[in-house]
Amino acid sequence: MDAMNRCEILRLVFAIIISPLVPIIGFCVAMWTNNGSNWFPITLLFGYLFFFLFGLPTIGILLKKRSAISCFVGGGSVTIAPILLLSLFSLPSSNGLFDGKMLFKLGLLFVAGGVGGIVFWVIAFLSVKPTL
Numbered sequence: 001m002d003a004m005n006r007c008e009i010l011r012l013v014f015a016i017i018i019s020p021l022v023p024i025i026g027f028c029v030a031m032w033t034n035n036g037s038n039w040f041p042i043t044l045l046f047g048y049l050f051f052f053l054f055g056l057p058t059i060g061i062l063l064k065k066r067s068a069i070s071c072f073v074g075g076g077s078v079t080i081a082p083i084l085l086l087s088l089f090s091l092p093s094s095n096g097l098f099d100g101k102m103l104f105k106l107g108l109l110f111v112a113g114g115v116g117g118i119v120f121w122v123i124a125f126l127s128v129k130p131t132l
Helices: 006-018 021-035 040-065 068-088 100-125
Strands: none
Touching: 006 040, 006 100, 021 040, 021 100, 040 068, 068 100
16 A cells, blocks of 8 residues: 555544444434433443444554445444444343344444445545555
8 A cells, every 4th residue: 555645644534533423323313212311422432432442443454445335344343343242241141132123223233334434435535446
């Protein structure tokens, strides 16, 4: 990969700041409409924390691929990774990970993260040629 110029670096930083907001806001709206909880500041804090833990290494991979589908899959994977990891530490009988409702919610969360990945791709890589 050749050296990135200043404009590409600024676009990448802007994409890193903006793209996690899509699944975080989607998750907050879903929580608010389901049970009326208003946990937006805490969700924002933990959403960015998990983004820095899981998303930044994924961005290192996406810098090589630069394709929309890899950004979609990467964004979706980063979004559901914390829930899957946290469910590993809970009791198997109480986490309800593999019932139909939870799988549907994980699918919706994956799509929301994928949309965040597409937002990342549009901001960071839209005018850049993909590399294989």
